[in-house]
Amino acid sequence: MKEEVPPSVLVVDDIEANLELMEAVFQREGYTVRIALEADTALEICSRYSVDIAILDVMMPGISGFELCRRLKSQTTKYFFPVILLTALNDKKSRITGLECGADDFISKPFDVLELLTKVRSLLKLKELHEQLDHSENVIFSLVVAMEAADYYTKGHSTRVGALAKEFGSFLGFPEKELGILKKAGILHDIGKIGFSDNILRKPATLTTEEMNIIRRHPVIGENICRPLTSMQSVLPAIRSHHERWDGTGYPDALSGDDIPLIARILGILDSYDAMVSVRPYRDKKTMELVRSIIENEQYAGQWDPELTGFFLQMISSDSFAGVGVG
Numbered sequence: 001m002k003e004e005v006p007p008s009v010l011v012v013d014d015i016e017a018n019l020e021l022m023e024a025v026f027q028r029e030g031y032t033v034r035i036a037l038e039a040d041t042a043l044e045i046c047s048r049y050s051v052d053i054a055i056l057d058v059m060m061p062g063i064s065g066f067e068l069c070r071r072l073k074s075q076t077t078k079y080f081f082p083v084i085l086l087t088a089l090n091d092k093k094s095r096i097t098g099l100e101c102g103a104d105d106f107i108s109k110p111f112d113v114l115e116l117l118t119k120v121r122s123l124l125k126l127k128e129l130h131e132q133l134d135h136s137e138n139v140i141f142s143l144v145v146a147m148e149a150a151d152y153y154t155k156g157h158s159t160r161v162g163a164l165a166k167e168f169g170s171f172l173g174f175p176e177k178e179l180g181i182l183k184k185a186g187i188l189h190d191i192g193k194i195g196f197s198d199n200i201l202r203k204p205a206t207l208t209t210e211e212m213n214i215i216r217r218h219p220v221i222g223e224n225i226c227r228p229l230t231s232m233q234s235v236l237p238a239i240r241s242h243h244e245r246w247d248g249t250g251y252p253d254a255l256s257g258d259d260i261p262l263i264a265r266i267l268g269i270l271d272s273y274d275a276m277v278s279v280r281p282y283r284d285k286k287t288m289e290l291v292r293s294i295i296e297n298e299q300y301a302g303q304w305d306p307e308l309t310g311f312f313l314q315m316i317s318s319d320s321f322a323g324v325g326v327g
């Protein structure tokens with residue numbers, strides 16, 4: 001059986017008596033406690049040891065608790081690292097600054113032991129939930145990679161579309177949060193193909209009507225796979241609608257124009273682009289020049305949002321284009 005690892009708490013305060021008091025409180029709870037009298041030592045501790053939560057005094061000589069909070073949060077953007085700030089009682093201004101620095105909660109000084117423990121326990125629970133969520137997402141991402149790895153022709157397609165979606169979103173000036181959603185949507189858009197037979201997915205010849213009807217179910221299957229996860233809600237429209245067409249002849253809902261969610265209109269272009277620049281069983285990959293001219297010719301033909309397609313052409317023609325997807 002896996003051994004239970006006690007939570008690790010970092011306490012930073014320039015007053016030694018406060019550190020000793022909190023150390024005693026957390027040790028009594030069975031936690032691993034690490035203490036620091038100032039910010040540099042705290043940063044050193046975080047770089048050397050695994051720390052689950054930090055409690056920082058705001059008023060410290062040198063780097064303040066606010067700045068330390070900001071630095072710790074910027075080092076831990078890929079996962080949830082809870083920080084509690086110790087502020088003077090009813091110090092509203094400090095709390096606003098603390099929130100701006102990313103603090104998750106506050107404790108007034110002199111602190112109440114029960115309140116401190118309750119807040120720490122609740123943030124640790126939240127951290128655990130975040131980790132479970134990350135785990136569930138990672139399982140789904142791994143499924144996509146595994147699905148594509150088995151096929152020489154589509155290997156890396158979803159990862160490339162994810163990277164390209166992020167790059168295109170950035171080109172369009174989307175905020176950081178939206179870029180994360182675009183990337184996730186790109187990676188997951190074809191997850192609904194997961195149960196399909198290789199005979200269909202890798203068929204070197206044109207698909208029969210029956211086979212085509214099976215393939216056309218993948219957006220809805222993909223949406224159903226991801227729907228139970230709260231963190232996937234933002235990408236469901238992309239998964240369901242990435243095969244809709246601007247002229248209304250796509251599937252599964254025959255949506256047209258602006259009725260197609262923006263994220264799905266974006267993915268529709270990128271999905272086709274990556275297919276064009278990749279080798280497929282039925283043809284070699286096309287040169288960039290040819291790909292650009294095909295997209296130009298198709299810009300108003302009814303498959304894609306013409307305005308977005310124009311922006312996409314601008315991006316792939318620019319010198320700064322990273323060329324994700326060209327492989």
Ligand SMILES: [Fe+2]
Pocket residue numbers: 189190218242243
């Ligand atoms: Fe698809």
